[in-house]
Amino acid sequence: MAEEKNRFTDEDLKEFRELIDKKLTDAREDLRQLKQSLSYADDNSTNDTASSFKMMEDGSETMSREETAQLASRQEKFIGHLESAMRRIENKTYGICRETGKLIKKERLRLVPHATLSIEAKQQQDRR
Helix, strand or coil, X not given: CCCCCXXXXXXXXXXXXXXXXXXXXXXXXXXXXXXXXXXXXXXXXXXXXXXXXXXXXXXXXXXXHHXXXXXXXXXXXHHHHHHHHHHHHHCCCCCECXXXXXXXXXXXXXXXXXXXXXXXXXXXXXXX
């Protein structure tokens, strides 16, 4: 039986670095747009409409701003996870399950490049 690898090759790490770099670029742009939408007042002003409609519109706008702020917060967390994955690539510990110490399958990392648990370890964690 072949000896199990304990880390990805430099070529594998290069592939994941490129994947994560693209995801980081996209995520940072999404975050920039979310923050920009939070910093601008709504252009669809209701100044010339009935006051009851304006109250409904203001409530809807507040909810929308809260949802946007929540999305921005999630996006910041996602960026942090991706940046941590990049650090693991740099120190060549990327793709090693933090529970089992075994390599996470490439297919999983291509779908969730910031994963730190193998599917098996994740399922065990979810059962606890």
